Amino acid sequence: MAHFIDRRLNGKNKSAVNRQRFIRRYKHQIKQAVSDAISKRSVTDIDSGESVTIPGRDITEPFFHQGKGGHREMIHPGNDQFSPGDRIKRPLGGQGGGSGQGEASQDGEGEDEFVFSISKDEYLDLLFEDLELPNLKKNQLDKLVQYKNVRAGYRSEGVPSNIDIVRSLQGSLARRIAMSAGKKKQLHELEQEIALLEQDAVPDQHQLQLLRTEVLELKRRIGAVPFIDSFDLRFRNFAKRPEPTSKAVMFCLMDVSGSMDQATKDMAKRFYILLYMFLSRSYKNVDVVYIRHHTQAKEVDEQEFFYSQETGGTIVSSALKLMAEIVKDRYDPTQWNIYAAQASDGDNWADDSPQCASLLTEQLLPFVRYYAYIEITQRPHQSLWQEYEKLLAGFDNFAIQPIRQVSDIYPVFRTLFKKQAA
Numbered sequence: 001m002a003h004f005i006d007r008r009l010n011g012k013n014k015s016a017v018n019r020q021r022f023i024r025r026y027k028h029q030i031k032q033a034v035s036d037a038i039s040k041r042s043v044t045d046i047d048s049g050e051s052v053t054i055p056g057r058d059i060t061e062p063f064f065h066q067g068k069g070g071h072r073e074m075i076h077p078g079n080d081q082f083s084p085g086d087r088i089k090r091p092l093g094g095q096g097g098g099s100g101q102g103e104a105s106q107d108g109e110g111e112d113e114f115v116f117s118i119s120k121d122e123y124l125d126l127l128f129e130d131l132e133l134p135n136l137k138k139n140q141l142d143k144l145v146q147y148k149n150v151r152a153g154y155r156s157e158g159v160p161s162n163i164d165i166v167r168s169l170q171g172s173l174a175r176r177i178a179m180s181a182g183k184k185k186q187l188h189e190l191e192q193e194i195a196l197l198e199q200d201a202v203p204d205q206h207q208l209q210l211l212r213t214e215v216l217e218l219k220r221r222i223g224a225v226p227f228i229d230s231f232d233l234r235f236r237n238f239a240k241r242p243e244p245t246s247k248a249v250m251f252c253l254m255d256v257s258g259s260m261d262q263a264t265k266d267m268a269k270r271f272y273i274l275l276y277m278f279l280s281r282s283y284k285n286v287d288v289v290y291i292r293h294h295t296q297a298k299e300v301d302e303q304e305f306f307y308s309q310e311t312g313g314t315i316v317s318s319a320l321k322l323m324a325e326i327v328k329d330r331y332d333p334t335q336w337n338i339y340a341a342q343a344s345d346g347d348n349w350a351d352d353s354p355q356c357a358s359l360l361t362e363q364l365l366p367f368v369r370y371y372a373y374i375e376i377t378q379r380p381h382q383s384l385w386q387e388y389e390k391l392l393a394g395f396d397n398f399a400i401q402p403i404r405q406v407s408d409i410y411p412v413f414r415t416l417f418k419k420q421a422a
Contacts, residue, residue: 051117147240158235171232180222187218248283248369249331250276251323251340254305257294257314259347262307264376267406268343269306271374274413275341283337289326293319299326314347316384320359333367340368345377346384353383357391365395372416373400 082088154167194211197203252272254265279286290305291297297318300308323340331338348356365371373388375381381402388400401412 051115149238150241152237152239154234155237156231156234158237162235162238164234164236167234168228168232171234172228175229175232176225176227179225183218183222187215187222190215190218247285247287247335248279248337248339249287249289250279251289251291251326251338252305253291253293253319253323253340253342255294255314255316255344255347256292256305256308257347259314259345264345265306267376267403267409268374270406270409271343271403271413272341274409275339275372278413278417279339287331289323291319291322291326293322297322313349314344315352316342316344316348317352317355317359320356320364324359324363327364327367338368340364340371342371342373344373344375344384346375346379346382348382348384350383353387356384357387360388360391360398361394365391365398369397371395371398373398374403374412375400376403378404 154164190211194208194215197208197211250272254260254268256265276286276288288302290300290302292300292305292308293314293316295313295315295318299322319342327333327338360371375385385400388398391398392400399416401416403409403412
């Protein structure tokens with residue numbers, strides 16, 4: 001049985017194999033650190049990596065060391081306090097007089113924390129590892145077929161920019177070996193025969209002259225073999241391969257009435273960015289549509305969506321109507337994977353909440369892949385939440401969750417998109 005050990009180095013001269021082994025071994029600690037980090041930093045930084053800290057006690061290995069028992073003789077350089085025969089009190093474990101911020105261990109060994117940096121891709125893999133998109137499908141009915149140039153072997157003709165030097169030199173070497181190997185062997189035999197004749201006391205000059213003439217002819221023929229020929233040239237060949245496109249659209253609906261302060265909007269923004277990053281890992285193209293509403297709904301850009309101030313009451317149905325119109329005009333459900341996330345503090349006119357449930361039931365939920373409603377409030381649930389609760393039994397692509405503080409965002413996100421058992 002043969003064993004192959006991959007010792008290739010990555011770009012930073014660190015063993016990629018050992019790195020992945022380390023992540024697998026301490027995956028629980030790293031995932032816990034990643035989960036804690038998401039609540040401590042802005043989600044807008046999710047596109048970068050993360051430095052996670054692992055307690056030293058979690059990565060310690062067994063080791064041999066001197067025990068506390070027995071008699072030992074030690075010489076301490078620079079001793080100016082003790083004389084032979086003096087008894088030195090042993091320091092108690094964990095009671096050292098150091099000035100550092102860490103804690104000493106019971107056996108005298110330090111417990112320094114280990115800081116480990118993970119890349120963006122590793123961070124996102126750990127962040128979304130056990131999550132999935134409910135009702136995940138990839139509609140591939142885009143009429144504009146996209147093509148991608150892919151390598152398709154080699155060809156003997158092409159433009160100079162596509163010439164493959166290594167492959168061409170390999171062909172040249174093979175041709176020169178094939179054309180001159182037999183002649184070189186014959187030349188070697190003739191040179192040996194000439195050497196034997198020259199060792200005779202009276203060599204046959206006529207025979208020597210014939211052999212030397214034949215040697216010169218062989219050398220001329222070997223030298224006539226060109227180093228490279230047009231027959232040796234090889235060019236990289238490319239072919240166009242059709243790539244089906246997978247498209248998704250994410251609708252962001254948010255209440256911007258006077259009851260929604262900036263802190264509430266910031267929590268909603270963090271949830272939306274998490275959802276966008278999650279969708280981007282499943283779909284190649286993701287469009288984002290921002291719909292803000294108070295008594296009237298309006299499609300806006302991201303800056304106005306999150307930071308524009310409004311006053312007045314709340315009519316949620318206006319946003320749902322506008323979303324249905326945009327889906328009808330621009331996002332055909334047979335070609336687009338539609339996702340929606342609605343954020344609100346729960347305020348709505350009491351007689352408008354049943355209309356919202358009706359719009360979702362008849363015009364939106366039959367066509368969207370997933371619709372998530374998050375209610376950011378400290379108060380008891382009101383009529384909108386109560387109407388939405390009635391829809392949970394009839395639609396598996398609809399979910400509602402409350403958020404009360406920033407630290408709830410990531411747990412709620414994981415609850416909404418938790419991987420379902422087969």
